[in-house]
Amino acid sequence: MTAGGSDLTVVTAGVTMLADALRDQGVATVDVAWTPPVAGTEDDLTAVMLDPRRVPANARAHAAMTAAAAALVDVRPADEALGLRAGHFLHAGPPITWDRMSGPLRGALIGAVVYEGLADSTDHAEARLGAGDFTFEPAHHHGAVGPMAGVVSGSMWMFELYDETSGNRSWCSLNEGLGKVLRYGAYSPEVIERLRWMRDVLGPALQTTTRASGPIDIVAIIAQMLQMGDEGHNRNRAGTLMLLKEWLPGLVGSGLPTGDICDVAAFVSGNDHFFLNLVMPACKLMTSAASGVPGSTVVTTMARNGTDFGIQVSGLGDEWFTGPAQVADGLYLGNFGPDDANPDIGDSAITETAGVGGFAMATAPAIVRFVGGSVADAIATTRRMYDICVGEHQRWALPIMDFRGTPTGIDVTSVLRTAQLPQINTGMAGRVAGVGQVGAGLVSPPMECFEKAIAALAQAVTR
């Protein structure tokens, strides 16, 4: 603003009514985009934003997240890798009891109980589960992640990833393919039969192959797939092909029966989502590396159990902040519709927590197109995510954004200040146990998770 009246320039913030009125009167006006923070969080937000630890702590969390390595080093059964004993099951999302579990999570547990031979029918399995005969724990509590229901039992095989920077390890189950599969809550005989083949043939073959191949750099493959139309959550086609290429010499030279090699190659290459189960534990290693920085407001976990959506925040360690899981907006398979869909489920939102998936939507416009969006919508989504992240991933460049790095490290304070929620790409499970997948689409966490987190962050400042 200058001293001379005729040179007056007004700077306006937020809603454009004042700016429009000034412009109508011929007054030069500069708009500043601004939205009021989420109502009720103003005081906590102020306390946290004034915390002098916040900026350096977030920089440290972001640096740790993007410096993390992730190499596939082994494939092992869960009882051996994670010490899961009989009757002990892992599941996706924050902790939950049987009585509050949604259909797909119950369905996956019923299937897992039958598969492990702990019941002789699905009814028997359901009765034993309801009677409290078994133990359930979030996979995240063991450094593991699982897509959709994310149910893991002792004899299921897990990918084991290693971060040489932090020394951390992470695990994820092997992807079963699409349609009627355990992770979507299906438990029919074909589901159990496939799990047995995965236990008896696929798991051991991939162990031999992986040990023969030596460590495979998953961070590098993710960097490549982001240049090849994959966002690493709902699209993993190039990633799966690159993994197959890495495994090929070890698989062919494994000495296994030719029929098994053919079956394994066909199973992996026939499932464009196979690589999702490697993106997820790689992202888990990234977010684990960023966890536990005092004063940091960076989100280190987003996960859903089909009932609750839970987040964890770097400065607050392993505490969960939950709210009701939402139903995704998306495309339905066959005759399924919105009434058939269960609320959001799975640990796969760890991909968005690390800056890919919905955050890298700009690189995979085919996905928004499925739900009626355009390339411009895909780019706009990624642009919005830069507004709520503390930085970018230098090794993960998005060609369509002029090779800018992926938006990485969701800041709780930015989410609340802009009222802009993280964008998550996801699959949709049927609401009823046993149904399986009904669609795929886009979803966001409930704001409640961030409201609870900022309250706890404020308490931690003033304590």
Added chain:
Amino acid sequence: MTAGGSDLTVVTAGVTMLADALRDQGVATVDVAWTPPVAGTEDDLTAVMLDPRRVPANARAHAAMTAAAAALVDVRPADEALGLRAGHFLHAGPPITWDRMSGPLRGALIGAVVYEGLADSTDHAEARLGAGDFTFEPAHHHGAVGPMAGVVSGSMWMFELYDETSGNRSWCSLNEGLGKVLRYGAYSPEVIERLRWMRDVLGPALQTTTRASGPIDIVAIIAQMLQMGDEGHNRNRAGTLMLLKEWLPGLVGSGLPTGDICDVAAFVSGNDHFFLNLVMPACKLMTSAASGVPGSTVVTTMARNGTDFGIQVSGLGDEWFTGPAQVADGLYLGNFGPDDANPDIGDSAITETAGVGGFAMATAPAIVRFVGGSVADAIATTRRMYDICVGEHQRWALPIMDFRGTPTGIDVTSVLRTAQLPQINTGMAGRVAGVGQVGAGLVSPPMECFEKAIAALAQAVTR
């Protein structure tokens, strides 16, 4: 333009001087982009554009080009597939005699003569070639295409592709990899050794694999690769991975020694350009289907022999229209520079003739980035190519262009009216025989090819 003077709107065409002057005087002005046609072609252009056959003929050529199928159906030696006898060699581009041949074409022929056992040293081979002991013909004259020097001799193995729509077949040699390779004019012992392994192991293995796999739809793989950052000429990474996936079951179950299977898998998957040699014959089938439509001004071949750049036009059949091949603008390997580069060489511009490669640059911004360009430059290149093409390929969608089809079917009249030359992505061979690859970059045909073609098209109208 309205009757009232104050509402006057002026429409200006071409250079903006008049429009600028009018605007300075407060006169509303609408600019129409217009450039004068290439000088000296005006009369021929007028005659051809007034030819009533032109528009329907071009529509027919475009429809034939985009309706063509291309399935990989076999892998066979050239003597068997093309009837090449000893001492008979194919080469890239239009016809040329030994005395006018550039270094890389001479180098590749020297290597091929030694490889076929027709000389006992490279000096001896060069002497026999200079003495006129052998026969040379363009690969295009046999329905075949070859990248760079494109030299083919009888014992080299060829991909055989089939278009069930036209009943045509096309052929291309197997890709040797990068660096010191025959197609770039290298002929050292390692080059000959690799060709022998390709003859004795790779070719037979791929024949067994391809016959076991059954026909592979190359048009469909190209559609996918265009969504995965490949433009099908200088980038073929996703295409190579998808081909490998298709071959995998047939290769693993081939009954070949495990060592050979591993070597073949490693050779194919270790060369991101392997699939180029399948994109090329697929594009050859497309352009062959569009050839020979009376009155059509659609380009059906662009090819270079390292000395001359030649084009063929649908309405003029197999006649070549040539001009001097240009040196590409690009990036050099190691210590090589512009002085080391040979002018443009190879049949690979068949990819641009069919609407991919440089025409699909928007989908592969990584390529322009190598030569200092940006994403905007890549998009601008593809946009310009729409201006010189008669249509789009409905099955080949470019995500970044909001899934618009690739620009397909170069129109000689549009090139001359807009003075806008086709954009070709290419590799660069060393100028001296024996050197091999020195770089990769961007190049255009000489305008002379189009000037000669319009003269012949005009003659055909008035005849």
